[in-house]
Amino acid sequence: MxxxxxxxxxxxxxxxxxxxxxxxxxxxxxxxxxxxxxxxxxxxxxxxxxxxxxxxxxxxxxxxxxxxxxxxxxxxxxxxxxRGVSKPLTETKHYRRNAGRLVKLWIGDQEVLGRIVGAEDDSVALDVKGEVSRIPLDQVTKAVVQVELNRKEG
Structure with missing residues (x-):
């Protein structure tokens, strides 16, 4: 083949x-x-x-x-x-399709846990403890959606 x-x-x-x-x-x-x-x-x-x-x-x-x-x-x-939830997010469209989900990002050697609130061009907007930051995707070395079994809405 x-x-x-x-x-x-x-x-x-x-x-x-x-x-x-x-x-x-x-x-x-x-x-x-x-x-x-x-x-x-x-x-x-x-x-x-x-x-x-x-x-x-x-x-x-x-x-x-x-x-x-x-x-x-x-x-x-x-x-x-x-693709499934375990595949790393690598493109803007992956972040956009996972808006609202909790994600763990690695920026260099730092881990950041937050909720995706938006994605456009080459960046992702991430809500980390109530504060929204825009992170350029070229700074993200890895990003993985976190599975939430008992997510509280609100």
């Missing part, structure tokens, strides 16, 4: 479903291969794709790959999923 050829088949289908290709990985497993496609997108509320969007795209991608020479003769298993 050639990844470039796979991308050429997959990207237009994802775009037709309002999704973006985030990553495509082919992993050989014995006589088979696992084709893992990770997607992202705004979704209807700008917060990322819905499960129904991903399911519909998965069916369309599967059908297209079955008809395509890009996969070759090797049997494969298709796994199509969203």
């Amino acid at each position: 050639q990844e470039r050829a796979l991308v050429e088949v997959v990207e237009p289908i994802l775009a037709a479903h309002g999704l973006e290709l985030d990553a495509l990985d082919v992993t050989p497993v014995g006589k088979r291969a696992i084709l893992r496609i990770t997607v992202d997108g705004d979704g209807p509320e700008g917060k990322g794709p819905l499960l129904d969007d991903i399911a519909a795209a998965s069916q369309a991608v599967s059908a297209a790959l079955d008809e395509s020479a890009a996969v070759g003769e090797q049997p494969f298993t298709l796994e199509l999923s969203s």
Whole structure:
């Protein structure tokens, strides 16, 4: 399987479903291969794709790959999923799609924990203990959404 050829088949289908290709990985497993496609997108509320969007795209991608020479003769298993909460935020759109969520940022060797209140251009607005700061993304070395099981609204 050639990844470039796979991308050429997959990207237009994802775009037709309002999704973006985030990553495509082919992993050989014995006589088979696992084709893992990770997607992202705004979704209807700008917060990322819905499960129904991903399911519909998965069916369309599967059908297209079955008809395509890009996969070759090797049997494969298709796994199509969203980025998930554990993937680091690396682009402005990732911060925008996670507005309202708690995030841990690393700026150099300093850790900052705050809530994303906005993102535009190349910066993120972060509420840290009631004070909003705009942080340039080129200063952020890593950013990860924090899972909140019992978030209190307000």
